[in-house]
Amino acid sequence: MTGGGSVLGVLAKRAGELAILLFAITTLLFFLLRLGGDPAAVLAGEEADPDQVALISARYGLDQPLWWQYLRYLVSIVTLDFGESLRGGQAALTLVLDRLGSTLLLAFLALAITAALSIPIGAWLGFRPDRGDRRAANALVFILQGIPGYIVGLLLIQLFVVELRWLTSIGNQGVSSWILPSLTLASFLVPKMVRVLAANVAEAMREDYIRTARATGASDVELLFRHALPNALLGATALIGTQFAFLMSGSLITEWIFAWPGFGALLVASVEQLDFPVVQAAVFVIAGLVFLVNAGTDILFRVIDPRVRAGATR
Numbered sequence: 001m002t003g004g005g006s007v008l009g010v011l012a013k014r015a016g017e018l019a020i021l022l023f024a025i026t027t028l029l030f031f032l033l034r035l036g037g038d039p040a041a042v043l044a045g046e047e048a049d050p051d052q053v054a055l056i057s058a059r060y061g062l063d064q065p066l067w068w069q070y071l072r073y074l075v076s077i078v079t080l081d082f083g084e085s086l087r088g089g090q091a092a093l094t095l096v097l098d099r100l101g102s103t104l105l106l107a108f109l110a111l112a113i114t115a116a117l118s119i120p121i122g123a124w125l126g127f128r129p130d131r132g133d134r135r136a137a138n139a140l141v142f143i144l145q146g147i148p149g150y151i152v153g154l155l156l157i158q159l160f161v162v163e164l165r166w167l168t169s170i171g172n173q174g175v176s177s178w179i180l181p182s183l184t185l186a187s188f189l190v191p192k193m194v195r196v197l198a199a200n201v202a203e204a205m206r207e208d209y210i211r212t213a214r215a216t217g218a219s220d221v222e223l224l225f226r227h228a229l230p231n232a233l234l235g236a237t238a239l240i241g242t243q244f245a246f247l248m249s250g251s252l253i254t255e256w257i258f259a260w261p262g263f264g265a266l267l268v269a270s271v272e273q274l275d276f277p278v279v280q281a282a283v284f285v286i287a288g289l290v291f292l293v294n295a296g297t298d299i300l301f302r303v304i305d306p307r308v309r310a311g312a313t314r
Helices: 003-034 039-044 050-059 066-079 092-127 132-145 149-163 175-204 208-215 220-257 263-272 276-304 306-312
Strands: none
Touching: 003 066, 003 276, 066 276, 092 132, 092 175, 092 220, 092 263, 092 276, 132 175, 149 175, 149 220, 175 220, 208 220, 220 263, 220 276, 263 276
């Protein structure tokens, strides 16, 4: 099979998997949401009488049989029309997409910070892992990996907002308000990426091509950055997709801490308010986005790694 055929095969396989995944997730979500309560009663308020609740139920089709609501829901997925928000009256999908950009901004900033910190630290730790300073640093990275992100976020707010008053921590008020939530999200990712890169570099340094390069007079800098690190980064590429999925889940807590007007905050508020259309649209978007990033990572890995391409042609 050619390289192009391999990529097309991956795309076809991933498309089928995406369809199955979205069907399973959205179906499970539909029935779980109905167990959370009656959104018509929530919208009507505690003092509303049964007639008011019935009117709201009829308006949004919540008085229809569950199987009929489910069929309408499946049609909405196919047509990407999830209806209007029960709270704001806006199109649910539009509301989600309007907020998604803010969350993606934090995600990409966090990935950039992760790369800027993880690559040099991971390369340093993996180059000579048996040295005492490397072992101590590895132990520190292991400890940092166990610290919850919300603890990091609160500590950053205390230091840079309350004590030093250098940055802002409420909402999206420009570049100064981007730094702390991005660092908080990156704190989820940096220790794990450092450990993966360090292990990959250490493994690469034991390969025959490194010994050959050293025998030809290559310096330590050349061995690390020209030979070992590029191969270590190939192995770390597969981690990007799962890291992105982790960013999307981690953003829920981070956006709440920093009052960030993003996707996560909207999803949490919609769940609390039993705003079914928005929750359904949000989960659909995030499941599709995470899956597509994973598929893209898989394809990129096949393109840049000749070993995978060679395996696909057999």
